[in-house]
Amino acid sequence: MIAIISNLVKEERLQEIVQHIEKQGVQAHVSRGTDRTVIGIIGKFDPTLAEQLRSMKDIENVIKISKSYKLASRDFHPDNTIIKVKDVEIGGEQIVVMGGPCAVETxxxxxxxxxxxxxxxxxxxxxxxxxxxxxPYSFQGTGVEGLEMMAEAGKKHGLLTITEVMTPEYVDVCAEYADILQVGTRNMQNFDLLRKLGTTDRPVLLKRGFSATYDELLNAAEYILAGGNPNVMLCERGIRTFETYTRNTLDLTAIPVLQQLSHLPVIADPSHGTGRRELVETMSKASIAAGADGLIIEMHTDPDNSMTGDGVQSLFPDQFANLLVDLEKLANVLGRKFDTVKQPLG
Amino acid sequence: MIAIISNLVKEERLQEIVQHIEKQGVQAHVSRGTDRTVIGIIGKFDPTLAEQLRSMKDIENVIKISKSYKLASRDFHPDNTIIKVKDVEIGGEQIVVMGGPCAVETxxxxxxxxxxxxxxxxxxxxxxxxxxxxxPYSFQGTGVEGLEMMAEAGKKHGLLTITEVMTPEYVDVCAEYADILQVGTRNMQNFDLLRKLGTTDRPVLLKRGFSATYDELLNAAEYILAGGNPNVMLCERGIRTFETYTRNTLDLTAIPVLQQLSHLPVIADPSHGTGRRELVETMSKASIAAGADGLIIEMHTDPDNSMTGDGVQSLFPDQFANLLVDLEKLANVLGRKFDTVKQPLG
Amino acid sequence: MIAIISNLVKEERLQEIVQHIEKQGVQAHVSRGTDRTVIGIIGKFDPTLAEQLRSMKDIENVIKISKSYKLASRDFHPDNTIIKVKDVEIGGEQIVVMGGPCAVETxxxxxxxxxxxxxxxxxxxxxxxxxxxxxPYSFQGTGVEGLEMMAEAGKKHGLLTITEVMTPEYVDVCAEYADILQVGTRNMQNFDLLRKLGTTDRPVLLKRGFSATYDELLNAAEYILAGGNPNVMLCERGIRTFETYTRNTLDLTAIPVLQQLSHLPVIADPSHGTGRRELVETMSKASIAAGADGLIIEMHTDPDNSMTGDGVQSLFPDQFANLLVDLEKLANVLGRKFDTVKQPLG
Amino acid sequence: MIAIISNLVKEERLQEIVQHIEKQGVQAHVSRGTDRTVIGIIGKFDPTLAEQLRSMKDIENVIKISKSYKLASRDFHPDNTIIKVKDVEIGGEQIVVMGGPCAVETxxxxxxxxxxxxxxxxxxxxxxxxxxxxxPYSFQGTGVEGLEMMAEAGKKHGLLTITEVMTPEYVDVCAEYADILQVGTRNMQNFDLLRKLGTTDRPVLLKRGFSATYDELLNAAEYILAGGNPNVMLCERGIRTFETYTRNTLDLTAIPVLQQLSHLPVIADPSHGTGRRELVETMSKASIAAGADGLIIEMHTDPDNSMTGDGVQSLFPDQFANLLVDLEKLANVLGRKFDTVKQPLG
Structure with a gap:
């Protein structure tokens, strides 16, 4: 961490600041430049020290050199985290596909x-x-009944299930029915929810806030990891930009960057990332080429009558099936696997 | 609401769409342009209809003409809402000032x-x-003890109190100790929290999400109003922009716009809105000139040692006192009142 | 185009507005909703009519239903534009790669x-x-001498050349030396430059402004097309977002969207789009998977000593060569061609 | 300036980097932290050094401690610049108002x-x-004829004139007719135009690019100042944000920040900054309260029929006159002057 001070500040005051810093049990290296002085702060310090220094009179700026998250960082955990849920591995060679409707209806x-x-x-x-x-006047979901319907369908067809949890008090019931819990974009910094998810044994798919930086996403993941749950997947689902033609702007660069900064698997959501059905297939392929460990894709048998209106971004079943055929070819060229047991539709 | 369809769509399909719309109990007026057809949809319709139509094949776009919020709208409630908390009125002629530290410490x-x-x-x-x-490694607050300390201080000095509530399960305890509850920027779309706040009798100060539009803020307020709590104040606290010199960018245009669209009082937060002490006084004055009904300002007796590090944006007590003197002069010129009982400091 | 009017506006005034509109030689269809009235405006109208109506008292909003650009639109020109420059075709099956340094130095x-x-x-x-x-104190380029050096190198090695032109008065000299002219992100709306480029016979690569919408980019292209130059390529080179880890955020969704809205070829620039060498290869692949017709990539033999400092995003020659091998495999899977005559390095 | 290097980089390589830096004639102070090493670079260095270092292998990041602009900086020129144009002073105690139509029509x-x-x-x-x-199909202005009409009107009524110049080749003719030249938001980084304006003796009002940072605006001003023209005014005219209700978002915090960083006068443009007539008066007052040295406001006698369609943001003459009365009261309370010779309308 470094603190920056103008050379207009007197020597005496500079020494006061240095002493204030060293009282925290760290070392302060002073480097005088032509118009500004840099204090390098070295040692193990409390995460709030940066903020404290930033508040001090005469300190122009404080720049953190080290990252504020640890458990989520690849520095701390050099190997990829591979999350095993029953017979599915997420974050390894295999690409995983999560498909289904926006809302469980019947x-x-x-x-x-x-x-x-x-x-x-x-x-x-x-x-x-x-x-x-x-x-408040839009359809708010089918609640616990929906969880039941989905758990049943997953079991019958041999699929894992994933569902969104919005508030700490529903974590337990969602964990009872679903294999993976999802945190939505608006809840990425719902810290009480993240803390609660740190105490469950279910893997968590954490969606990036629509205006969040990579650093904020990794700090949000850190809340869950610090609570004791090591199984977090990061999800790029599109950010808000000035463009209104698409619902969001899918930031595919997030994929290689997050994989470089962190060991956690990264999933892409081209359905919310674009908000338009006709873009989902192309952006699914681009996501895989960008290195995504998996995709979460909306598919609906009757999107014109979906209850949430998100049908506009849902693939039809045949589009979904064709896409997966294409993804397999792409995975092969990119050194990834996509070997799934396809079942006859009859 | 209007739906837009390309003229490449065949007449037969257009009729199908019109019939689909009229089955919802509304009228559909067809206007054929040179290259696109507009269907005007008239009558009382379910709020999800727009989303449903947007999902339909061949519908290029759906544009809502009416607002999606009602109780928060000035169309619905032409007079200003004036919130009375004990002897303080918020949203009337009087300008209110909320001052205090980022965090209650001791x-x-x-x-x-x-x-x-x-x-x-x-x-x-x-x-x-x-x-x-x-x-997760930063100071997380003093919790219920902090609530007690603040309630005591408020009572002793004849001040109302306001504090942030982060999760539904803490609404009751916060309401027990504080006169006004605050929803933070990261929780503006924490819908379970908003719903819970709709059931309390405490006024709520709802901060705008740092990337939220005016429409989203008013829809968030609608959740609280629809739950039965009419006492909501809107708070502009700065939005995220590309500028990194300030912590946020205070959007003062939000003030007259929100007052035009809604009847709810609007409060400005120049402390978080700028994140820099030396800008707080100027932006407080600009907020009042923009028509704010009140200000929420951080002040600390020892900002260099504040526990959250937000001291960097806290005024010193003398700055705070001088600012209020200036605000009074400004209020007079602008046709507002700011008559407070100032007490001698001895 | 539709104009929206509140139902609080009196019938008489509404009729005045309708008459004002019809005086422009177009038809006005009035549709009364429950709280707002929609006037559909039909016929051939001047592009400034929308702006004129938006200025009228009592008109709440004007929404354009048709696009403001014509020559750039796929509605107008359903087939892909294929730009032929000597023996290279851009916008057809073949993927083109433009490579070279940020600045011509020696x-x-x-x-x-x-x-x-x-x-x-x-x-x-x-x-x-x-x-x-x-x-103004940074290296500003080698100017006309640089153009000469590049033209010579291109000729010697059998490569077409592309260079940026910044101001109308340099269009002719740049066109004398280079095969393709490039408009930089900061000049996307330098309308005098665009107009001048409309009069040249050189193809133009038009970079998207770093905060421009798709519509603005296509309108900028329209300036060149309307001037008589049909050979425009659109270039996605990254937009500005809140993320500071990368220099820009490459918006790959722009590729399929622009190809849907327009017939012009779309090129991706993963070098400026990311600003970091270690991301260029992955994002090049993702660009091709997103459907790009070509790539423009920075490569330098000695990036540590590049004169612009953009070496940070330049590939080393062996990375560039390996990437093109990978792109060929990818192109095959995606139904594109990438058959280039590779020459032995000896 | 500091360079940051991971401690995973070997000592030998670190020494190589240090030597590379010191070859530039500056000193390099090495500070080893627990996981990263900071090299403080001290002395007078070329502005491109930062960029060069950023391109070097093993350098994670380079942070400039000093500003990249000099002449525009208050460090360099502590007193306010007061621009005198005939009998008007801009940047002193007096608040100036620039009023008139979007386009000169007749x-x-x-x-x-x-x-x-x-x-x-x-x-x-x-x-x-x-x-x-x-x-390209919108009204593009009346050109030199418009310049003549405006010069005549200014002379007749005893007003200075300001007009926008879009391209270097028109600087001379605009300077012939107008007292002040304006650079529009889309041209803030039209570097050839800025360079040309550095050679004229006319004061320049430089509008902030709609997505530009303060630093970029001040660097753009530096181009003009470095060319020899000391008379530059900065203009905040609204930035692009996610909000679509207003045309732009007026960033009033820019005013005190730019006045702190620079000695140049700062003008606010509430007309383009909001794009809505009904917001212009309130935001004009807020601009003055934020410390603006002047305002540039659109006013039109017949906004419904303005040729550019910008009538939607133009005040009516009586609104304009009333606003100036209010601004005078406000100026008095804020310690500024606004003593103008008002003329009877008869």
């Missing part, structure tokens, strides 16, 4: 979609039971 | 600051007991 | 790099002679 | 508006003759 709907996800070669069934909606 | 700290807020003419004591922090 | 530098670009299978030599620099 | 239009600007107490007549328009 037992028939989720059962039929589960059958189609499995048949196409997907490994995980996605579906929302608790839905975060911008306004 | 009984002595909060008592001394409360004394200074009151002496300077402030009406409300701010202070965080539960602190949302980017990383 | 005859030896550009000659050696040209040799390596050709040997690796690139078709076009890139290099800046006039450099747009944030501050 | 002699009658500009004459009548000039009369009203003068009568209300404005000192400077604004009006565009060359108009930067997003698309």
């Amino acid at each position: 037992p028939q709907q989720i059962d039929e979609i589960a059958r189609l996800v499995k048949a196409a070669g997907g490994q995980i069934l996605r579906g929302g039971a608790f839905k975060p909606r911008t306004g | 009984p002595q700290q909060i008592d001394e600051i409360a004394r200074l807020v009151k002496a300077a003419g402030g009406q409300i004591l701010r202070g965080g007991a539960f602190k949302p922090r980017t990383g | 005859p030896q530098q550009i000659d050696e790099i040209a040799r390596l670009v050709k040997a690796a299978g690139g078709q076009i030599l890139r290099g800046g002679a006039f450099k747009p620099r944030t501050g | 002699p009658q239009q500009i004459d009548e508006i000039a009369r009203l600007v003068k009568a209300a107490g404005g000192q400077i007549l604004r009006g565009g003759a060359f108009k930067p328009r997003t698309g």
Whole structure:
């Protein structure tokens, strides 16, 4: 960490600041430049020291040289984290595909979609039971009943399940029904939720906030890891930009950057990342080429009548199946595996 | 609401779409342009209809003409909402000032600051007991003990109190100790928290998410209003922009816009809005000139040693007192009142 | 185009507005909703009509239904534009690679790099002679001398050349030396420059402004097309976002969207798009998977000593060569061609 | 300037880097931290050194401690720059108001508006003759004829004039007719234009690019100052944000920040900054409270029929006159002057 001080500050005051810093049990190296002085701060210090120094009179700026997260960092854990959920490995050579509707609506709907996800070669069934909606008058999900419907469909068709949890008090019930818990983009910095997820044994897919930096995403993951749950996947789902043609702007550079900074698996969500069905296939391929460890894709048998209106970004079942065929070819060229047991549709 | 369709779509399919729309119990007016057709949708419709239509094949775009929020809208409630908390009115002629530290630290700290807020003419004591922090290793607040310290200080010095609540399960305890509850920027779309706040009788100060639009902020307020709590204040606290010199970019245009779209009081937060002490006074004045109904300002007796590091944006007590003198002059010129009972500091 | 009017506006005034509109020689269809009235405006109208109406009292909003650009639109020109420059086709099945240094520095530098670009299978030599620099004290390029050096190197090694032109008065001299002219991100809306480029016979690579929308980019292209030059390539080179880890955020979704809205070829620039050498290879692959018609990539034999400091994003020659091998495999899987005549390096 | 290097880099390589740095004639102070090493670089160095180092292998990051602009910096020129144009001083105690139409349309239009600007107490007549328009089919201005009309109107009514110049080759003709030259937001980084403006003796109002940082704006000003023209005013005219309700988001914090970093006068443009007439008055007051040295405001006698469509943000003459009365009261309270010779309208 370094602190920057103008050379207009008097020597006496500089010494005061140095003493204040050294009282924290660290060393302060002073380097005088032509118009500014840099104090290098060395040793093990409390994470709040930077903020404390930033508040001090006469300190112009404080720049952290080391990262504020540790457990999420590749410096700390050089090998890839591979998350094993039953027979599926996430973060290894294999690319995983999570498919399903935006919202679980009826037992028939989720059962039929589960059958189609499995048949196409997907490994995980996605579906929302608790839905975060911008306004209070929109459909808010089928709740615990939805969880039940999805668990049943997953079991019947041999798929793992993933669902979103929105508030600490529902973590336990969601964990009872689903194999993987998902944190939505609006909850990336819902710290009480992250803390609670640190205490569960379910893997967590943590979506990047739509205006969050990589550093903030990794700090959010750190909350879960620090709570004792090592199984976190990061998910790039599109950021907000000035462009209104697409719902979000999928930031695919996030994939190699997060894999460089962290050992955690990275999943891409081209459905929310674009918000337009006709872009999902192309952006799924681009995500895999960018190195994604998996994809989470919306698919619906009747998108025109989906209850959330997110049908606009849902693939039709045949598009989903064709996409997975293409992804397999791509995976081969890129040195990844995508060997799934495709089932006949009959 | 209008739906837009390319003229490449065949007449037959257009009729199908029109029938689909009219099945929802609304009227569909078709207007054919040179290259696109507009369907005007008229009547009372379900808020999810827009989303449903947006998912339909052949519909290029759906544009909502009416607002998605109702109770928060000035169309619905033409007069200003004036929130009365004990003897303080928020949203009327009077400008209110909320002052205090970022975090409640010790009984002595909060008592001394409360004394200074009151002496300077402030009406409300701010202070965080539960602190949302980017990383898990930063100081997380003094919790319920902090609430107690602040309640005591407020009572002793004749100030109302406001504190942040981060999760639904803490709403009740915060409401027990504080007069006003605050929703932080990261929780603006924590919908379970908003719903819970709709059921309390405490007024709520709702901070705008740092990348939220005006429409999203008003929809978040709608969650609280729809739950039965009419006492919501909106707070502009700075948005994230490309500028890194300041912590956030205070969007003062939000003030007249929100007052035009809504009847709810609007408070400005120049402390978080700038993140730099030397800008707080100027931006406080600009906020009042922009029409703010009040200010929430950080003040600390020893900012160099504040526990959160937010001291960098905290005014010193004398700056705070001088600012309030200036604000009074400004209020007079602008047709607002700022008559507070200033107490001698002895 | 539709105009939206509140139902609080009186019938009489509405009729006035309708008459004002119809005086422009177009039809106005009035659709009354529950709280707002929509006027659909149909016929051939002047592009400034929308702006004029938006200024009218009582008109809340004007929404353009048709696009403001025509020649750049796929509606107008359904087939892909294929730009032929000597023996290279851009926008067809073949993927093109433009490689070279940020700035042309010396005859030896550009000659050696040209040799390596050709040997690796690139078709076009890139290099800046006039450099747009944030501050006036940075290296501003080698100017016309640089153009000469690059033209010579291109000729010797059988490569086309591309260079940036920054101001209308230099268009002719740049066109004399280079095969393709490039408009930089800061000049996307330098309308005098675009107009001048409309009068030249050189193809133009138009970089997207770092905060521009797709619509603005296509309108900028329209300036060149409307001037009589049909050979425009669009270039995604990264947008500005809140992320500071990378220099820009490469928006790969731009590729399929621009190809859908327009018939013009789309080139990706992963060098400026990321600003970090270690990300260029991965993002080049992702660009091709997203459907890019070509890539423009910085390569330098001695990036540590590059004169612009952009060496940080320049590939080393062996990385460049290996990348092109990988791109060929990828192109095959994606149904594109990448058959280049690689030359032995000896 | 400091360079940051991981401690994984070997001692030998570190020494190589240090030697490379010291060959530039500067000193390198090495500070080893627990996981990273900081090299402080001290002495007078070339502005490109930072960029060069950033490109070097093994250097993780380079952070400039000093600013890249000098002449624009308050460190270099502690006193405010006061620009004198005939009898008007900009940047002193007095607040200046520039008023007029978006575009100069006819002699009658500009004459009548000039009369009203003068009568209300404005000192400077604004009006565009060359108009930067997003698309090529919009009205592009009246050109040199417009310049003539405006010069005549200014002279007749005793007003200075300001107009936008878009390209280097028009600087001379604009300087012939207008007292102050304006650089538009899209041209803030049109470096050839800035260089040319450095050679003229006309003061320049430099508008901030709609996505530019403060640092980039000051570097753009540096181009003009370095060319020999000391009379530059900075103009905050709104930045692009996610909000679409307003055309731009006026960043008023820019005013005190730019005044702190620089000695140049700062002007606010609430017309483009909001894009909505009903917000201009409030945001003009807020701009003055934020410390602006002047305002540039659009006013039109018949905004419904303005040729650019920017009428939507133009004040009516009576609004303009009333606003100036209010600004005078505000100026008095804020310690600024606004004593203008108002003329009877008869």
